[in-house]
Amino acid sequence: MIRDANVNDVPVIRDLINSHAERNRMLFRSLADLYESVGSFKVFEADGQVVGCCSLHVYWWDIAEVKSLAVHDDHQGRGAGRELVKAVIEMGRQYKVGRIFTLTLEKDFFVKLGFEQVPMDSLPLKVWSDCVHCPKQDCCDEIALLFELGGK
Numbered sequence: 001m002i003r004d005a006n007v008n009d010v011p012v013i014r015d016l017i018n019s020h021a022e023r024n025r026m027l028f029r030s031l032a033d034l035y036e037s038v039g040s041f042k043v044f045e046a047d048g049q050v051v052g053c054c055s056l057h058v059y060w061w062d063i064a065e066v067k068s069l070a071v072h073d074d075h076q077g078r079g080a081g082r083e084l085v086k087a088v089i090e091m092g093r094q095y096k097v098g099r100i101f102t103l104t105l106e107k108d109f110f111v112k113l114g115f116e117q118v119p120m121d122s123l124p125l126k127v128w129s130d131c132v133h134c135p136k137q138d139c140c141d142e143i144a145l146l147f148e149l150g151g152k
């Protein structure tokens with residue numbers, strides 16, 4: 001089941017994200033950062049437990065990012081990741097954002113969901129704010145993908 005995240009979910013969201021970040025699959029997020037952005041998160045619940053999360057970070061009128069997508073190891077391969085990305089795409093539609101991008105190591109997963117690979121430098125400068133905190137900023141191995149919503 002997908003639902004909006006609330007403040008009680010934040011410690012679980014932090015653990016989900018950081019368990020993958022420890023394996024260099026995504027960026028760490030702090031509790032402070034997550035409480036501030038809890039309104040942008042969807043969570044996936046299975047048997048009453050939060051086992052996945054994903055957020056939509058709106059940068060500007062025409063662009064947003066699928067951010068902090070994480071599914072617990074024991075629940076991967078059962079459609080949670082797909083449902084979470086579909087839910088944040090729907091958020092983007094409601095917000096009337098024109099384009100949603102992601103920076104990821106999981107290119108094939110996002111291509112299955114309709115994202116298309118684009119050159120990194122085609123994304124506006126505004127979206128690079130997180131790179132300042134990234135340990136891989138000088139050797140980035142992520143791929144940029146874009147989903148066109150049309151906006152308006």
Ligand SMILES: CC(C)(COP(=O)(O)OP(=O)(O)OC[C@H]1O[C@@H](n2cnc3c(N)ncnc32)[C@H](O)[C@@H]1OP(=O)(O)O)[C@@H](O)C(=O)NCCC(=O)NCCS
Nearest residue numbers: 020025069070071076077078079080081082104106108109
């Ligand atoms: C990537 C991740 C979110 C996928 O979540 P998931 O719940 O396992 O994925 P789903 O079960 O919803 O898979 C949806 C489809 O994508 C496919 N898929 C899943 N992971 C894939 C991968 N790594 N590469 C290619 N295809 C993948 C599935 O086979 C499924 O295909 P189908 O529709 O043909 O059956 C999850 O593996 C994860 O949390 N990884 C670690 C964190 C991470 O890398 N996050 C992304 C950062 S941007």
